[in-house]
Amino acid sequence: DLNQHENYFNRETLDRLAVKRTDKVWLEAKQNNPDTVYLLFSNLSPMVNSSQEDDNARVETKLCRFRYEAVKELLEKPATVLIFLGVEKRKKPSSSSSKTEDGVQEPPAWFAISTNEDPAALLKLCREKNCSFPKLPNRDLLKFSEEEAGVVAQARSTLAWHDRYSFCPTCGSSTKLEEGGYKRSCLNSDCRSLKGVHSTCYPQVCPVVIMLVIHPDGNQCLLGRKKIFPAGMFSCLAGFIEPGEAIEEAVRREVEEESGVKVGPVQYVSCQPWPMPSNLMIGCMAVAISTDIKVDENEIEEARWFPRQQVIDSLCRGASPAFFVPPRQTIAHQLIKHWIGMNSNL
Amino acid sequence: DLNQHENYFNRETLDRLAVKRTDKVWLEAKQNNPDTVYLLFSNLSPMVNSSQEDDNARVETKLCRFRYEAVKELLEKPATVLIFLGVEKRKKPSSSSSKTEDGVQEPPAWFAISTNEDPAALLKLCREKNCSFPKLPNRDLLKFSEEEAGVVAQARSTLAWHDRYSFCPTCGSSTKLEEGGYKRSCLNSDCRSLKGVHSTCYPQVCPVVIMLVIHPDGNQCLLGRKKIFPAGMFSCLAGFIEPGEAIEEAVRREVEEESGVKVGPVQYVSCQPWPMPSNLMIGCMAVAISTDIKVDENEIEEARWFPRQQVIDSLCRGASPAFFVPPRQTIAHQLIKHWIGMNSNL
Ligand SMILES: Nc1ncnc2c1ncn2[C@@H]1O[C@H](COP(=O)(O)O)[C@@H](O)[C@H]1O
Ligand SMILES: Nc1ncnc2c1ncn2[C@@H]1O[C@H](COP(=O)(O)O)[C@@H](O)[C@H]1O
Ligand SMILES: [Mg+2]
Ligand SMILES: [Mg+2]
Ligand SMILES: [Mg+2]
Numbered sequence: 001d002l003n004q005h006e007n008y009f010n011r012e013t014l015d016r017l018a019v020k021r022t023d024k025v026w027l028e029a030k031q032n033n034p035d036t037v038y039l040l041f042s043n044l045s046p047m048v049n050s051s052q053e054d055d056n057a058r059v060e061t062k063l064c065r066f067r068y069e070a071v072k073e074l075l076e077k078p079a080t081v082l083i084f085l086g087v088e089k090r091k092k093p094s095s096s097s098s099k100t101e102d103g104v105q106e107p108p109a110w111f112a113i114s115t116n117e118d119p120a121a122l123l124k125l126c127r128e129k130n131c132s133f134p135k136l137p138n139r140d141l142l143k144f145s146e147e148e149a150g151v152v153a154q155a156r157s158t159l160a161w162h163d164r165y166s167f168c169p170t171c172g173s174s175t176k177l178e179e180g181g182y183k184r185s186c187l188n189s190d191c192r193s194l195k196g197v198h199s200t201c202y203p204q205v206c207p208v209v210i211m212l213v214i215h216p217d218g219n220q221c222l223l224g225r226k227k228i229f230p231a232g233m234f235s236c237l238a239g240f241i242e243p244g245e246a247i248e249e250a251v252r253r254e255v256e257e258e259s260g261v262k263v264g265p266v267q268y269v270s271c272q273p274w275p276m277p278s279n280l281m282i283g284c285m286a287v288a289i290s291t292d293i294k295v296d297e298n299e300i301e302e303a304r305w306f307p308r309q310q311v312i313d314s315l316c317r318g319a320s321p322a323f324f325v326p327p328r329q330t331i332a333h334q335l336i337k338h339w340i341g342m343n344s345n346l
Numbered sequence: 347d348l349n350q351h352e353n354y355f356n357r358e359t360l361d362r363l364a365v366k367r368t369d370k371v372w373l374e375a376k377q378n379n380p381d382t383v384y385l386l387f388s389n390l391s392p393m394v395n396s397s398q399e400d401d402n403a404r405v406e407t408k409l410c411r412f413r414y415e416a417v418k419e420l421l422e423k424p425a426t427v428l429i430f431l432g433v434e435k436r437k438k439p440s441s442s443s444s445k446t447e448d449g450v451q452e453p454p455a456w457f458a459i460s461t462n463e464d465p466a467a468l469l470k471l472c473r474e475k476n477c478s479f480p481k482l483p484n485r486d487l488l489k490f491s492e493e494e495a496g497v498v499a500q501a502r503s504t505l506a507w508h509d510r511y512s513f514c515p516t517c518g519s520s521t522k523l524e525e526g527g528y529k530r531s532c533l534n535s536d537c538r539s540l541k542g543v544h545s546t547c548y549p550q551v552c553p554v555v556i557m558l559v560i561h562p563d564g565n566q567c568l569l570g571r572k573k574i575f576p577a578g579m580f581s582c583l584a585g586f587i588e589p590g591e592a593i594e595e596a597v598r599r600e601v602e603e604e605s606g607v608k609v610g611p612v613q614y615v616s617c618q619p620w621p622m623p624s625n626l627m628i629g630c631m632a633v634a635i636s637t638d639i640k641v642d643e644n645e646i647e648e649a650r651w652f653p654r655q656q657v658i659d660s661l662c663r664g665a666s667p668a669f670f671v672p673p674r675q676t677i678a679h680q681l682i683k684h685w686i687g688m689n690s691n692l
């Protein structure tokens with residue numbers, strides 16, 4: 001289960017081993033290595049295997065893992081995108097792993113493949129039953145173990161970048177993939193982006209603030225709902241950090257924009273990479289210095305102050321809670337739980 | 347001067363008033379308003395006025411401010427980029443500001459103009475002497491007042507985005523500027539980026555971790571130097587957050603990559619927007635759980651554990667400090683100062 005301040009999608013199961021991204025010989029040897037693990041993505045969804053075998057009779061989703069032999073042909077297709085995810089962070093090397101020349105055992109490497117081949121044909125590559133490419137990432141990608149969720153976050157957000165950034169933003173030319181999938185370089189040799197180091201060539205992460213705003217009385221918190229939320233669900237306010245803005249200022253601006261409430265002190269709590277498509281959710285607690293609510297109707301349908309007891313009832317899924325919050329895998333849920341744990345007398 | 351945890355570039359002098367970005371009528375009225383303030387950028391440098399009149403005989407830099415009449419012709423040029431920065435966050439409206447129909451005084455709006463016209467000709471637009479477009483942003487943009495530094499951070503990082511992202515990364519077509527300069531939309535009506543909301547259309551901010559790593563004995567900190575640093579300067583380690591990565595994990599990965607030192611607990615301290623070109627520096631303290639140093643020679647020339655007393659001498663610019671740290675305007679300086687203040691007996 002999750003440690004305090006650890007969020008779903010946070011766990012790093014692999015050592016990214018960035019130093020090897022520029023080592024073409026090493027990368028190619030790993031690609032052909034029989035111990036190497038490949039994940040398959042179609043339309044930014046990983047192939048998964050769903051079973052009912054979990055202790056709590058919940059559906060648990062597992063990543064389908066492939067060996068080189070199974071994906072060899074896919075790797076040859078020109079539209080395939082391949083990214084190096086890293087090597088397993090294992091303490092004890094298993095006897096099956098390969099040895100380098102000096103006899104030291106190297107842990108298995110992981111790659112992710114993105115392909116536009118027919119999904120039905122791809123599913124036949126897997127020996128297991130009940131495989132699929134999930135359709136609703138915001139729901140279906142929350143069913144992995146903590147370990148696999150971390151790998152999915154890294155792979156999906158990097159592949160989403162390749163999907164949206166195949167052309168050079170500086171000159172409009174095509175680009176080529178480099179450094180194990182962590183760089184795209186412009187193919188126009190006159191392009192400015194080739195002189196010096198430019199952010200346009202590297203995977204983008206969008207920083208977002210997400211905050212639980214506490215009423216000046218300390219006993220209520222501000223939650224809002226977007227029109228697209230399921231009926232009855234309320235969550236923390238959130239928004240993209242803008243250029244030239246600090247985290248704390250973005251919290252104040254977004255809360256005021258979305259709810260009309262003014263915020264004083266802001267405290268960072270924890271963060272969560274959110275791979276839909278590539279956000280970094282920076283979670284904060286914030287203390288309101290005004291209480292009147294006036295929602296920005298473009299973004300928020302309703303915002304309300306919820307008393308602590310109602311929030312507790314909702315988290316504990318009591319008899320008939322007044323509302324519900326997003327699932328435990330979201331940082332919004334964890335921020336709300338953090339507030340309840342922080343200064344309640346339970 | 348700076349409050350605790352406030353960094354240079356952090357202060358928000360303007361209310362960004364994002365709700366007005368889509369209100370073309372309001373924006374146009376503000377553009378022509380005689381109270382409106384325009385800043386002029388050439389090659390991502392603002393026009394500034396430098397004087398020796400500061401109390402401490404230091405050179406202070408001020409932004410050159412223009413009125414509509416002075417920039418009217420520039421606004422007509424097709425290559426001009428215009429962004430709406432916001433309105434002044436004033437408590438008491440001055441008697442000179444314009445009134446809306448119901449008689450409420452509105453604070454002046456600010457815009458930034460980026461132009462590729464001849465810089466020498468542009469300088470003639472200003473009535474003051476000693477105006478220039480500074481050449482070295484990392485040095486010259488650190489000389490503003492706190493108030494002006496915040497405006498420069500917002501304007502420069504947004505303009506740097508326009509400079510690098512004039513083509514659609516998804517299809518390579520040209521784009522047009524919208525929403526007061528906070529959006530670029532693809533001109534190819536078939537482009538995927540026009541269906542739904544896509545990060546490619548909004549200004550990019552790159553999140554970076556910057557950390558002061560403390561020795562397990564609590565009395566030394568880890569600082570490194572890049573080859574390009576001035577001789578004798580050491581600073582905090584730093585690196586870009588990767589897709590799928592949490593702040594704390596990025597700190598651990600970058601420290602290990604750059605210095606070979608393993609890190610345990612990580613604590614967020616404060617952050618700083620850094621508009622060269624558009625980074626968000628997320629400042630942390632980190633506790634090492636190993637001490638052997640092995641630098642990544644591609645990135646770091648040298649890394650060393652510095653005893654607390656040497657760091658104090660360096661901050662106080664004592665007789666002959668063993669090394670020096672970056673200037674007070676950098677979050678690296680502030681993190682180092684924070685550590686010294688945190689548990690010293692001074
Ligand atoms: N990187 C980004 N990705 C997606 N939308 C963005 C981004 N930056 C700004 N936006 C805008 O922010 C809106 C969502 O509002 P908020 O999340 O509250 O900032 C979107 O509808 C976009 O108009
Ligand atoms: N957004 C970005 N902008 C610039 N360089 C980046 C970016 N993301 C990754 N990099 C790479 O990171 C290197 C600097 O290393 P570091 O700052 O330690 O992560 C650069 O030389 C680039 O290769
Ligand atoms: Mg918003
Ligand atoms: Mg926003
Ligand atoms: Mg929002």
Ligand SMILES: [Mg+2]
Nearest residue numbers: 585586587600
């Ligand atoms: Mg890096």
Ligand SMILES: [Mg+2]
Nearest residue numbers: 584585600604
């Ligand atoms: Mg690095």
Ligand SMILES: [Mg+2]
Nearest residue numbers: 583584585645
């Ligand atoms: Mg670095």
Ligand SMILES: [Zn+2]
Nearest residue numbers: 168171186191
């Ligand atoms: Zn290019």
Ligand SMILES: [Zn+2]
Nearest residue numbers: 514517532537
């Ligand atoms: Zn396009």
